Structures are given as structure tokens and as C-alpha cells.
Amino acid sequence: MPITLLWAVDVYGRVYSLSTAGQRWEHADDMLLELKRVTAGKGRCWGIGCDHHVYLNIMPSETSIRYREETYENQRWNPVDGFTDTLLPTDRWPWSDVTGMNPQPLHSFQLPSRSWDWEGDWYVDQSCGGEPSQTGGWEYAVDFPANFSPDKKWNSCVRRRRWIRYRRYIAQGTWAKIPLDHPRKPPLPLCDISCGGWEMSDQSGRYPYLWGVSQQGQVWFREGIHPRVPEGTSWEEIEVPKEVAQLSAGPGDLLWALLWDGNLLARTGLSLDNPTGTSWVEVESPGKEVEGLHVSVGVNVVWVVTKDYKVWFRRGVNSHNPCGSGWISIGGEMMMVDVGLNDQVWAVGEDRSLYFRMGVTPAEPSGNGWIPVSAQWGNSKKVIPPRDDRELSCQLTEASQGSVLSCTDSDSELGPADPQNGTSDTPVLEAAASSIVPLGVADTHTASFKTEDTPVVSQEDAPKPFIPASDSFINSLVSDRDKTSTSQPSIAEIPQDEGKETPPALILPTPEAAGHDVPWMNVDLEGAEAARSGRAAGPLLASGSAAATYTLEALETSQGVGEEDGPVWAWISGGGCDVDANSQISWLSPTGPLTSSLSLTPVQSAAWSQQQQQQQPQHGRREEISKKPLERSNSVWLRKGALRWWRDWKPQRWVDVGVALEQSTRSDGTKDSIFFVYYVQYDEKKYLHVFINEVTALVPVLRDCNYAFAVYTAQRTKQRWPLVLAAQTEQDMNDWLSLLSDCCCECRGITSSPSRQALWSITSKGDIMVHEPSFSLESPANTMACDVMFWRQVPGHLRFVESNSLGLVWGIGWDGTAWVYSGHFGPQPTLDAVQMQQQTDVRSVHVYENQRWNPMTGYTDKGLPTDRPMWSDESGLKECTKGNTHPPCPLWSWVSEWAVDYNVPGGTDKEGWQYAADFPVTFHGHKTMKDFVRRRRWTRKCKITLRGPWEQVPPIQLSDISLMPCLAQSSMEHVPVWALSDKGDVLCRLGVSPENPAGSSWLHVGTDQPFKSISIGGANQVWAIAKDGAVFYRGSVSPQNPAGECWYHIPSPPRQTLRQLSVGRTSVFAVDENGNLWYRQGLTPSYPQGSAWELISNNVNKVSVGPLDQVWIIADGVPGFPAEPPGAVCHRLGLGPMQPKGQCWDYGLGGGWEHISVRGNSAEAPRAPCPPTAGAPRSPLPLPPTQANGSAVRV
Secondary structure (H helix, E strand, O other): OOOOEEEEEEOOOOEEEEEOOOOEOEEOOOOOOOEEEEEEEOOEEEEEEOOOOEEEEEOOOOOOOEEEEEEEEEEEEEOOOEEEOOOOOOOOOOEEOOOOOOEOOHHHOOOOOOOEEEOOOOEEOOEEOOEEOOOOOOEEEOOOOOOOEOOOOOOOOEEEEEEEEEEEEOOOOOEEEOOOOOOOOOOOOEEEEEEEOOOOOOOOOOOOEEEEEEOOOOEEEEEOOEOOEOOOOEEEEEOOOOOEEEEEEOOOOOEEEEEOOOOEEEEEOOOOOOOOOOEEEEEOOOOOOOOEEEEEEOOOOEEEEEOOOEEEEEEOOOOOOOOOOEEEEEEEEEEEEEEOHHHOEEEEEOOOOEEEEEOOOOOOOOOOEEEEOOOEOOOOOOEOOOOOOOOOEOOOOOOOOOOOOOOOOOOOEOOOOOOOOOOOOOOOOOOOHHHOOOOOOOOOOOHHHOOOOOOOOOOOOOOOOOOOOOOOOOOOOOOEOOOOOOOOOOOOOOOOOOOOOOOOOOOEOOHHHHOOOOOOOOOOHHHHHHHHOOOOOEEEEEOOEEEEEOOHHHHHHOOOHHHHOOOOEEEEEOOOOOOOOOOOOHHHOOOOOOOOOOOOOHHHHHHHHHHHHHHOOHHHHHHHHHOOOOOOOOEEEEEEEEEEEEEOOOOOEEEEEEEEEEEEEOOOOOEEEEEEEEEEEOOEEEEEEEEHHHEEEEEEEOOOOOEEEEEEEHHHHHHOOOEEEEEOOHHHHHHHHHHHHHHHHHHOOOOOOOOOOOEEEEEOOOOEEEEOOOHHHHOOOOOOOHHHOOEEEEOOOOOEEEEOOOOOEEEEOOOOOEEEEOOOOOOOOOHHHOOOEEEEEEEEEEEEEEEEEEOOOEEEOOOOOOOOOOEEOOOOOOEOOOOOOOOOOOOOEEOOOOEEOOOOOOOOOOOOEEEEOOOOOOOEOOOOOOOOEEEEEEEEEEEEEEEEOEEEEOOOOEEEEEEOOOOOOOOOOOOOEEEEEOOOOEEEEEOOOOOOOOOOEEEEEOOOOOEEEEEEOHHHOEEEEEOOOOEEEEEOOOOOOOOOOEEEEEOOOOOOOEEEEEEOOOOEEEEEOOOOEEEEEOOEOOEOOOOEEEEEEOOEEEEEEOOOOOEEEEEOOEOOEOOOOOOEEEEEEOOEOOEOOOOEEEEEEEOOEEEEEOOOOOOOOOOOOOOOOOOOOOOOOOOOOOOOOOOEEOO
């Protein structure tokens, strides 16, 4: 690591530097130099002197800084004298720049400042265009201006040659004054400067930019700073909407300014092409009632100190979003902070000690605690400890130096203490807010508070009140505090005891209390001169507050604080100090019992130390402090990465973007997170952001075979506009999904496995999603909207899932394998603690080969122009060849080669062809005279292997399964489970219970034809659909007779073929081949087959009826969004005992959903007690069927 410097300024204007390789503060060589503040960059440091001039210190290096001055000598040929410097009136100057527009004689070149020296005299450049020339450096041309060349021709009427002289910068390693602009008007006296911009985000810069603020609130930009011109050339004024008090420029393209009203401004549009930016955006101060005091920015961070000395961190700051998104309170009470290299944070505490924020990393930009900068001072090896908050006793230096700063616009201001009586032996009384008097002023109440040994200065002898003005933010640099020396090697954040009050800091009169209205400005030298004329010395004690004035002799004979106990710091700059959280720096090594990853404010540290000093012996004080309970401050955690974003407006394409997940943790442990997406459009930096607590689902999707996933929120669900992102690898996608999912669960307080009441769903990609229902989900009033439901992913891969409220969850894979959920439920160990088992699934991918008959050649792959592609999917709308067809997603891998599929609905001939009259019509397996087209299906198997909380149930492959829904308070010894094999056989699983969710064995239920859908509802009502669309009801099913006795045929809806049904507690819903939803009317305990079918809706793919007779479907599409992919979760609203069919649909999460099961949700909203009514109950308990409808079928 290169050796770099940390710069700091004390209250007397003395400048110090601390090397990363050293252990001791080094004072500037120029003993007369006094600066008010400094700003450091890589290899250089700028400062503002007490004379309002700007100073520059360039670090010494092996490479010298040289600047080349050049001018051109121009001549014209005439017949008498040849080439001469006598030019035509319309020609350029005899000595000029390269353009000829500006005169530049040799004697006009002057050194810009004393920091430069000439290396030699002027000489002629003997080369022409970089090539050696024999013409003495002359270049010839026909006329001015024209293209010059070293070859002299017959028509060469003009010539020129270049003169060169170098000057060297000789002020490296010293503080050099920046010259004023000539002839331009220089800026008004500056009160603040900040350098930055050497690491622009779009490319690496070579030199920093310098910004300044004048005392009138104007913002200035230093132009012309270059590696060969470190001082710059001139100042350019930047317009600001309001008066600025202080600003900060980061190494990148961040620039923030603090206004005099306490609010902040952020500069937008900063870039290498436009280093001054384009516009200002106002940002409110962190505290609503407390104004900002100081701001400092880094590459991607903004830190602010308010006037109550609280430290704040700005969330979401980025070059795409320079304004950020919110404030986070950080522990510690500081006077100012400075963000240095690597976004490391340095600070001046309220006790005037220097602190470093440890733990600052790209992943945790807010850090996790403050530690002191414990460097040695002077010639001794004594380490400067953190100073007690009341230890500081400032002494005014000679007024002509004019470098001492103070503030009169502060909540707690301190006056100068008596240098002779400022020791720990002098009693200091606490200030009372109601009896604050100006410095040097005594009233009639003073005598009652005097001590015997305290001299009193009369009002006639005391000088006029002297309150130095502030330098835009520094508060109470000249303070009157008790010199109680409390050495603390490190600090940690501890909460104050509620029953104990720490001694408050002494308070000086504010401008309002003192009857003055002093604005922020630089030190008034006339006021300091008036202080020099004071003759009386001694403290004035009024209402418990201490104030003191001094004679010049007392100040000159007293020993300064910085000479014995170390400097009293006023400013720090780490812009040139290259350290990070892992740096091994001797003066940043935390030591002592208080060291931890937590923080303690300097005021708390001093107060607690004094309290322990009064109560405990010296030898036992540290051990008692270490037992103090610690309090964690707020922190910010950040994760960055690079993904691809699907921009779904024209032109639609994938765009490379940067992403960042920012999570803030408050002191009470609550967390909130924001997800940012940064992109560039038309060379303009933009961003999208999503609040994690608004995310409703994180769903892997199929997009161009990328590792893609979609981020849904309630608003994006309504607009059908999810945020689709893609990663380069499967690991990256899984990492981001896991990270975002964990943050979503933390924000919603979900820390456990799925509950027994959870809703389960499957996406078209095979991912398993669950939702934790609330009582309001099925409440008749104030029903939760579908678009605000939060879905989270469960590890595994299925095609079908079914659940009930006793904690049983079964699933079926694409290959027909049955799986049972083996994880925990409710507040038991999370999915991370569940033993994951290997889960595999195999599915087939199909493509269709299409041909048309030709009278000459027979069937051929040459179709009509209006025909479908000769290789396509089943619909014929998309071209799919065997070469360009891939597995459903990269998680799948091929396990077979392409082969003709003979198991196609409708049958095939011996070669696998199906025939039809034209595309598209119904295909059949034999050729006729009217069949002019044919197709055959090619299939290829792929396999996926992953791990999840699922246990395989061998050995029969299934196509459908159903668990009997029941209420959560129900108790069953065995849960009825019915299923269909892949061949259409009806099966009943025996021995299924919450303790044994997989059951023990299968019981075959006889049928005379294969089935394709089956469902069991309340009171053991079993309904099924045969492959030909016939509907059947199983009679006499009971716990004692789990397989029932016979099938009863139920008439289907007129001219419709049903394909799937679901039975609830008292209702039956079915879906036909055309996507229509039907409701079975007339179901009663005595007539369980019902009476007729009633059409409810269309646009339905799957239906699920729960134990409360709630109805949920997977819709084929969302009305009004034709481009939405099929598969949207919908909830039927308005259901009730008097309205079992419901009233309308609530469309929720959509686009790629395959299946849903709500049969485990029996969470009913609590009902108000009502008096019992006479007569039969409105919802009688289900009874075994006593009457059959239709014809019985013998088994």
C-alpha cells in the first residue's frame, strides 16, 4: 500500500499531517502558516488561509511538474528583403499563438506565481510535425492560415517556427499560495473549498476538480487544473438557487452543498465532458426541526451532521441517483465528518478529538462504530486520547493571526476559560438555560453565585462581549470547559441510564439569548483586536455558567493546549489517505475494554467516564465501563452486482444494468430495503427502484433461455409490467433470488416455514410458490386484494400440488412421480434448517414436423405461403426446429435424442403421422382421400436435478391427486387421499396422517374407463372426470369404507366436455375444454350429486375450491392485456352461503402460473357472537348420501 497522508487543522489554524506509515503527527514546516480548513485529494491538499487565499500542497514525487510555454514567430516574404517580420495589415501578429489570433511576444510570458521557475531560455523547436527538420524549425505555406510543411516551394510566401520554454513547479512539499486571476475578477473571499472528481464513474479521471464557496454564498469552480498546471488557471462562477454555506465534492461525480437555511443541494449531470454539472436539486435536511451543519460526500455515500451534532447517512446515493432516497441516523455526536478515499469516514468529535469510522466496506458503507485516531504527538510517545467534552479550554491567540474560529449559531456554545484557573481544581457549575448572560457581562444575580476564591470583574472593567462568528459550520471552537482529563483508548456506543442524568456540557449564550443576531461568517479580526485590549482576567459565574475574558499578557504566558495535551482539532480531511476497513494502521488499532463493533458518542464517552470517576476507584473504572450495556446504532448494508434488464418498451431488448440492494437496520433491529436498477438511456443516467416491502413475488421466468426472474409489486401487477432481470449464470440468479427473498421475508416478519394454512401454487416453469393467508383473505368485508399477496418460493420442482389444513402437501412432477412435503410448518425451523433431499424430474419437449400433399411429389415439406412453418410448435404459430429447440430453462439438461412420438392424442400411423384436411383442424391417425396435410410429433427428454424438502412416494406414477379439505381444528386418524395413475386408474392412499404424510399403501378402485381428473371434498364426496369427459360421483365413501362402493354417472353440461374439477365443503366447480367454469347446483347432504350445471365464467384454466368453499382459478389471460402470458391467479369475490357462485373476479399475480391449491386455507375471520336462531341450521353437517342421481355403475 502506498504511503499517504491524513490532514487535520487545529483551532489555532496549525496544519498537521499523519502518514499511514508513521505514528506521529507532523506539523507543517511553515510555522507562520495558518489555515482554516483543508481538502485533500490524491497527492495534493488544498487549504484556505486566514487571509482568505487558497493554498496548495503537492506531495513530493520523483516526477517533476513541467509546463511548456510556446509561441510562434511568423514572417512573410517580400521581393526586397526576403522573409521578414514585416507583415501585411491583414496578417497575424509577428509573435502569436498557433492560431495567430493572440499576440504572444517572448517578453510577455511571466511566471504565474513564485511556485514556478524557468528551466532555461527560449529555444527554437527544430522539428516539424514531430520529424527532424533541416530548415531551422521553419514551416512554409502559401499564406496565413494554411497547411504548413517543412518543404519550401516557389509559392511559399509565409513561414513560421515555434519557440519553446519550460517552467518547473518548485513548490512540491510546501504550501504555496494560488495566484489571483488576472485580468479576470477574482472571486470574493472564500469560506470553504472541496476537491474531487478524479474518479468519475464513467472513466478514470487524471486530476481533481476544485470547488469553492464565497462568504456571500456563491459557488465557484476552478478551471484549468491539469497534471502540468496543478494550480489551475481561473475561477468560474456556478449559479445556485440559494446562498450556499458549505459544499463537498466526491472523488466521483457527486457534489452536494449545504444551504444557509440548513437544507441541501445535490448537483446533477456531472461528467468528464461537463465537470460543472447541469442543475441543482434541493434535498431536505435529515432533521425536520434541526438544520444541517455539515455535509461530506464520497463515491457513493453522503454523510451529514446536523446542528444537534447528530450524524446521518444518505441511502441510495449513486451516480445515477445523486439525490439518494432517505436518511439513516448513525450513532455518534460529531462536529464535522469527512469522507475520504474508499468512502472511509473521518470525523471531529464534539470533544475535539479525531475519530475514524471502522467497518466501512462496499457491502456496509455506513460502518459499525467509531474509534479514535490515536497517534503520537510531538517528541513524546504519548498517545493523544479522546478528550473529555469539558476538557477543552480555548485560548485566543494573537488577534493579528486571525485564524481562530467559533460559532454563535449553536445550541451549546462555550466561552474562553481562564488559563490560570482552568484546571480540574476550579469548580465548574452547570449552566441554567433561563439565566444565560453574554460574555463579559455581569448582572445583579451574579454575586449570589460567587465563590470565595473567585475574583470578580466589574462591568466597567470588563471588555465588550466578543463572540467570534462562525465559519459556516464550526461550533464553539473557543470554549470554556473544565479540564478534567479522562483518557479513553477507544469508544463504544452505550445507552444512557434512564434513572441517571449525565452532567450536561456547559452552555454559552446563543445570539438570541444574548440579544444579538450574528450571521455565519468568517472570523472578525476587529473583534479579535478588541479582545486584545481587555485588561481584566477571571471567570464570571452567572446562574451556574462560567465565562472568562483575558488580557493579552495572560494569553501569551499561558501554555497552549496543543503544546502539552495535543492539538484541539477543528478540521480533518481524509481525501488523500488511502485506507480501508482491512488496513493495518498502527494509529487506527482499537484497544481497550470499550473496543467493539458498536459506537459510543464522544459526549456519552466523556460523561460516562466522569460519572465512573466520581463513583469508582481509579483501578476499577475500566472494568466497570466494560460491563455497561452496549447499544447498536443504525447501519446500512449494500450488495451490488451486474444483471441484464428486459426493457419492455420499444425498442424491446436486453440492457446491461447495474443493480444494488440496500438494507438499513435501525437500532431496534427493524430493517427496510430498497432494490435499485441503474441504466443509461441516450447517454443519460437513470434508475429504477423498488421498495422491498412492496415486493409481492420473485418468480423465475422463461425468457430467451436466460437465467431470468421477475420482480412483482402491487402496482406492477396491476399494470402487468413486472421488472424482469437476468443473470449470466445459474449461481448468480439463485444468489440474487435468495438474497431478495430473505429481505422480503425480513421486512414482512416471515421467519418460519410455510404454515398449514398456506396457499400453494406452481408456475409454468415448475417453481413452487406459497402465500401465508390472513383472516382478511376470505373475509366478506375488506377482502385482501390479490395483487398485494406476497408469494415466496419453496425449494423444489413440481407440475401439480395439493394441500390441506392438517399440514399435508402432495405434489406430482412432470414425469408423474409423487412427492410429499417433508418440511416443517409454522414457527419451527426455517427451510434452511430442513434436511433437503435430492429431487429429480423428467419432462418431454415436443416439436412438430408438418407436410402438405403435392400431386407431383406427394407429401413434402414445401407448403403454401399461408401455411404454418414446416417445423413448429403444437399451435403452429412459432417455428421450432430440432436444432433451435432448447430445454425449458438452463437448469434442465438433455437426457435423450430426438425420436418420433407415437403416443399422441388421436393416434398415429406406423410412421407416427397424423392427417387432416388442412391446418389447423382436428388430426387423426389414418389417411383418407380428403387429407391434404399431415404432421408428426418429435420428442426429446430433459432432466432437472435439485434439492428440496420433498420425499418421493413410490412406485406408481400419477397424473392427478386430491386431499380431502377440512378445518384446522379437525382431528382425523387418517386423511383420505385419492389419485389417478398416468394410465387413468383410480387409486386411494391408505394410512395417510400428519405423522405419516406419505401413507402406507395404494388401494386400487375399479373403473370401466380411464379417468383424467379427480377431487374429494367435504364429507368424503369424491367426484371424477373420465377421459371422454363423463362425470362420475363415488358413493358410500366413508372412513370405514375409504374406497366407496360404486360410481354414479353425472350428466355433463350440454355440448361441453369437462377436463378438471374441484370439490369444496359444499360446492363443486368444473372447467371444460373451452375454458368455461361451471358450478353444480342443488348440492345438499341428502342429494350430493346436485341437479344441474350453471355457467359462471370463461377464460379459466384451473380451479381450486377450498374448505371454506372459496374459489380460486388460474385464468388464461387478463382482460385488457392481450400480450400477457397465460396463467394469472384470480380470486372469486362475493362468495357466501346465500351467494355460493360469487359475484366477480379479482385478478392478481399473472403471467406464467400453472396451478394453485387453496385447499389448506381454512383461516376464517372471527365472527361476532349472535343469538341462536330457531329452526334448522343454515349449513347442516354433511351426512352420508341416501339418494343417488343417475345410473349406478357396478364395480
